Amino acid sequence: MNLNILFMKEKNQLNQNNNRRKFLKKGALSAGSLMIIPSHVLFAKPEIRNSEGQLIRKASVAASDRVNLACCGIGNRGGDIMGAFANTGLANIVALCDVDMGAPHTQRRIDSNPKARKFQDFREMLDKMDTEIDAVSVGTPDFSHFPITMLAMSKGKHVYVEKPLARTFNEIELLMAAAKKYGVATQMGNQGHSEANYFQFKTWVDAGIIKDVKNITVHMNGQRRWHGWDTNMKTFPKGQPKPGTLDWDTWLMTAQHHDYHKDFVNGQWRCWYDFGMGALGDWGAHTMDTFHEFLHLGLPYEIDPVKIDGHNPLFFPQASTLAFKFPKRGKNMPKVKVTWYDGVYNQPELPEGYGKLEVNPDIPPVAGGKLVTKLSPGKIIYGKDLTFKGGSHGSTLSIIPEQKAKDMLSSLPEVPKSPSNHFANFLKACKGEEQCRSSFDVAGPLSQVFTLGTLAQRLNTKLKFDRTTKRITNNDLANQLLVGAPPRKGWEEYYTL
Numbered sequence: 001m002n003l004n005i006l007f008m009k010e011k012n013q014l015n016q017n018n019n020r021r022k023f024l025k026k027g028a029l030s031a032g033s034l035m036i037i038p039s040h041v042l043f044a045k046p047e048i049r050n051s052e053g054q055l056i057r058k059a060s061v062a063a064s065d066r067v068n069l070a071c072c073g074i075g076n077r078g079g080d081i082m083g084a085f086a087n088t089g090l091a092n093i094v095a096l097c098d099v100d101m102g103a104p105h106t107q108r109r110i111d112s113n114p115k116a117r118k119f120q121d122f123r124e125m126l127d128k129m130d131t132e133i134d135a136v137s138v139g140t141p142d143f144s145h146f147p148i149t150m151l152a153m154s155k156g157k158h159v160y161v162e163k164p165l166a167r168t169f170n171e172i173e174l175l176m177a178a179a180k181k182y183g184v185a186t187q188m189g190n191q192g193h194s195e196a197n198y199f200q201f202k203t204w205v206d207a208g209i210i211k212d213v214k215n216i217t218v219h220m221n222g223q224r225r226w227h228g229w230d231t232n233m234k235t236f237p238k239g240q241p242k243p244g245t246l247d248w249d250t251w252l253m254t255a256q257h258h259d260y261h262k263d264f265v266n267g268q269w270r271c272w273y274d275f276g277m278g279a280l281g282d283w284g285a286h287t288m289d290t291f292h293e294f295l296h297l298g299l300p301y302e303i304d305p306v307k308i309d310g311h312n313p314l315f316f317p318q319a320s321t322l323a324f325k326f327p328k329r330g331k332n333m334p335k336v337k338v339t340w341y342d343g344v345y346n347q348p349e350l351p352e353g354y355g356k357l358e359v360n361p362d363i364p365p366v367a368g369g370k371l372v373t374k375l376s377p378g379k380i381i382y383g384k385d386l387t388f389k390g391g392s393h394g395s396t397l398s399i400i401p402e403q404k405a406k407d408m409l410s411s412l413p414e415v416p417k418s419p420s421n422h423f424a425n426f427l428k429a430c431k432g433e434e435q436c437r438s439s440f441d442v443a444g445p446l447s448q449v450f451t452l453g454t455l456a457q458r459l460n461t462k463l464k465f466d467r468t469t470k471r472i473t474n475n476d477l478a479n480q481l482l483v484g485a486p487p488r489k490g491w492e493e494y495y496t497l
Helices: 018-027 076-088 104-112 122-128 142-154 169-182 196-206 248-252 278-287 289-294 402-411 422-430 440-459 476-481
Strands: 055-057 067-072 091-097 117-119 135-138 158-161 186-188 215-220 302-309 319-326 336-342 378-382 387-390 398-400 463-466
Touching: 067 076, 067 122, 067 422, 076 091, 076 104, 076 135, 076 422, 091 122, 117 122, 122 142, 135 142, 135 422, 142 158, 142 169, 158 422, 169 440, 186 422, 186 440, 196 289, 215 278, 278 289, 278 336, 278 440, 289 440, 302 440, 319 440, 398 402, 440 463, 440 476
Parallel strands: 067 091, 067 135, 091 117, 135 158, 158 186, 215 336
Antiparallel strands: 215 378, 302 319, 302 463, 319 336, 378 387, 387 398
16 A cells, blocks of 8 residues: 555645634724734734735734743643743733643643633634634644644644654655745744754854764663563553543544553653654754754765664664764765664763763653663764764753863853743744744754654664655655555545645
């Protein structure tokens, strides 16, 4: 069966809500209406459309207004995102949506936002509150990012989506195209991309301090949820009774049917190829993001699973080493090999003078607890003349060995401070005041690198990738998995928006 059939059709669909929005604006002129219609609906700039009437860009929220934000996924990490947006003082949280609105981890957020309207299905929320929502945050499992984000963008909503952007290469392609089509502000949730490391890396590349990079090592050696599982597992676990408050069918969204099991929910989804992106998708966005952007890496031409310990076709390895090879870029950037290490004891060789890398205190808890690892997540960047070590998220780089760093201290350029954190950056972009730093055109190719890496893990084979045609040329199954299995019946429309 050709898995590409249901995915490669692209249809142009007009925004069907424009007439209703015009009606609301007109109706607002009647007595009393000004009290219930938000100012961003009444006085927003006109929407921009092309000659065919298709929406190009939704008007920015007025500078004097807060952004009306709807939150999809309000427990666990989704709840953390809600809190971070609330703390900016730039958003009104007007809607809460979760497939389990009765769970303890969602109830806390419901209680703290009593005025927000509540939904269990994102489709109903976006339909009933279309004119009241400016932006949507998506803090749900990796595989469910795609349908929520596509529907929100098709309705002209700005979107903030947790990392990685989506689960398959093709879904990311469609998200990037839709972001351009609908002209909305987009941000992937790798929050360190608005912190010190972002500005330092850019400044040091521009100043020629980071140059002639040929090798990069990236490591995440913390204990993962699936470590210790039976690697001889041949089938998914048998179904269990689901919580009465959980809408399991909506939780599955586009994914193939699975019976409910506790090891599919509350973060456990990250263990499975069907639902998550493993350690690479989880931590690559926090360790590879700045060098990927500012060294202009794009997509690799080869992905080699140098080491796979505990291979299983259903869930991620106990340890893996992946070598990504990127071509020369322009005149001054040589070929680069990026080697990724995961697994508790699968640690990279450290260069002389490496020293100690402290765990960044701003890193969110892992699996509800403290990060357990002997080597803090990070990277080592080998240039022609200099070697750099760095941590995760917003952690800045250090030049090693220490004496070399001291010798260069007086010649290092001043690094600007971040004008806004990642959440404020997104909200200000909705208002036209800033540009998103991890917009889909930046975060999309980075996330596609992760999808290629997880395919190499899943199939335990070297993959050759044509960067021009965006096809895997040496493995037919892997090439089909760039698209993946067709969506469940009733969920096809999100691939045509």
